[in-house]
Amino acid sequence: MADDLFKALADPTRRTILDELTLKSGQTLFEICSRLSMKHQLGISRQGVSQHLAVLEAAGLVETRREGRYKFHDLNTAPLRRIADRWLAPDASRPEENTP
Amino acid sequence: MADDLFKALADPTRRTILDELTLKSGQTLFEICSRLSMKHQLGISRQGVSQHLAVLEAAGLVETRREGRYKFHDLNTAPLRRIADRWLAPDASRPEENTP
DNA sequence: TTGATAGGCAAGTGAAAACTTGCCTATCCT
């Protein structure tokens, strides 16, 4: 659903995570945690970040692959590209009642 | 800020309002209210819709113009077009530490 | 000018969402 996508993007911390995954893909949970703490001064617990990643994954924005004890997170920008299309009107200046 | 934009898009009712303004621009508050009620079976108060419109306007997605006692609402899709660009990586497979 | 229409302001309520704390499992290294 589109519902999950917009909800995922609503939180600023999650958008920062997407920023970081854009800079470097395939990061682990701990790597993302340190970056949020170091670069962005976000005092957030590891579980907090983990929950954010789960939301992003549910929205299809992040894909994961497990290797041993590591879990790598990759960005998927495909859902983003479909956002604007929804409201790019064919012609919004004409009332829809006139189009059968 | 981008914060307002994503927050505005997070709510399904607000997205439906954008849908309706896409179909017909320049609607008044009452017109939007009836459409949400009739077409979408959304049992929401007039003030609820008014607050939603305020959020959309703060995000720059809706622009308003007053004429007498009427206030018309128009869609502005410009902010939408900039959304996907943020995470369209130049090259996400290369770590950023190597680029001074 | 009075009533009806269109909209606005502000406080209050209830539900959802972000975040924490505590414990538990799996993998790796020595």
Place this chain on the structure above:
DNA sequence: AGGATAGGCAAGTTTTCACTTGCCTATCAA
């Protein structure tokens, strides 16, 4: 084997957000 590392689950708390209720202002029409 045992400690250390990477991650997960499941409460609980706090904050945010959607929505309502009640009243108030402005414009128009009779």
